[in-house]
Amino acid sequence: MNQLLKIASLLTGADHYMFGFEDEQTIGSSELLPDEGSWIGWGDHGLMISVITELPEKEVRLEYWDGPPPNPDGHEVTETSTVALPTGSISHSMLAGGIEHDIFQIPQGRYLVRVSAWDRQATADEYRQAGERSDFDRTDPDFVAAYQRLTGKERYLIQFWPET
Numbered sequence: 001m002n003q004l005l006k007i008a009s010l011l012t013g014a015d016h017y018m019f020g021f022e023d024e025q026t027i028g029s030s031e032l033l034p035d036e037g038s039w040i041g042w043g044d045h046g047l048m049i050s051v052i053t054e055l056p057e058k059e060v061r062l063e064y065w066d067g068p069p070p071n072p073d074g075h076e077v078t079e080t081s082t083v084a085l086p087t088g089s090i091s092h093s094m095l096a097g098g099i100e101h102d103i104f105q106i107p108q109g110r111y112l113v114r115v116s117a118w119d120r121q122a123t124a125d126e127y128r129q130a131g132e133r134s135d136f137d138r139t140d141p142d143f144v145a146a147y148q149r150l151t152g153k154e155r156y157l158i159q160f161w162p163e164t
Contacts, residue, residue, distance in 0.1 A: 002067035002161070008104045011057040011152060015095035019058075021158065022046025024089035024101060040115055042081040047115065048093075049156065052124035059152040062090070064106045065161040072157055075116040082163055084110050110163040115156060123154040 012019045020032055023045040032048035034041035041048040051058065063069065072078070088108040092100040130146035137143055 002065050002069060004063055004065055004069065006064040006104075006106065008062045010060050010092065010100075010103065012060050012092065013057050013094055013097055014051045014054040015097040017051050017054055018048050018095060019051070019097075020046060020048035020093045021062075021090050021104075022093060023083075023085045023087055024091050025087045027091050027093065027099060039077055039117070039120075040079050042083070045084055045086070046090075047081070047083065047113065047158075049115065049117075051154070052120050053127050056123070056127065056147050056151040056153075058154045058156060060156045060158065062104045063157065063159045064104075065159060067161055067164075068112070069114070069159050069161060072116045074118065075157075076118055076120050078114060078116040080112060080114040082110060083113050106160055111160045112163055114159045116159075117157075118155045119153050123150055126150055126153075 022032065022043070026045040032041045032043040032046055034048060034050040039050050041050070085106065085108055088106045089102050090104040090106070092103045126146065127150055130143055134140035134143035
């Protein structure tokens with residue numbers, strides 16, 4: 001059985017309905033935008049995830065494995081591709097929201113990357129319903145409670161393992 005070697009977690013917002021991850025050395029050099037109708041865009045050195053709703057923040061967990069990890073259960077969507085990481089230092093992009101550098105470090109090399117997601121549609125539906133009841137008023141106690149409850153409900157798991 002393969003070993004989980006490293007984990008990092010973060011909450012992310014989305015800008016223009018997207019957020020992504022890319023090698024520090026190549027950030028911005030790849031075209032990562034998802035194709036029409038796709039939820040993920042792959043580039044040579046990273047990926048960009050398209051979300052259904054920008055808010056609330058999404059939970060992201062990054063994992064580094066020494067070989068193929070077990071398939072996660074119950075995901076809404078999942079996709080696997082290959083990326084090259086010249087430095088192994090991964091940056092987090094929120095487009096106009098900025099870039100967080102060095103959020104996850106793994107050895108440089110080529111990796112298989114699997115991205116899985118949970119509760120994308122349910123979170124979007126609940127957020128829209130709460131917003132429609134309150135006109136998206138951030139001072140409305142019911143909307144504030146719904147926002148807090150939904151923060152991190154939409155989850156993404158990004159698993160890296162060496163290409164062999």
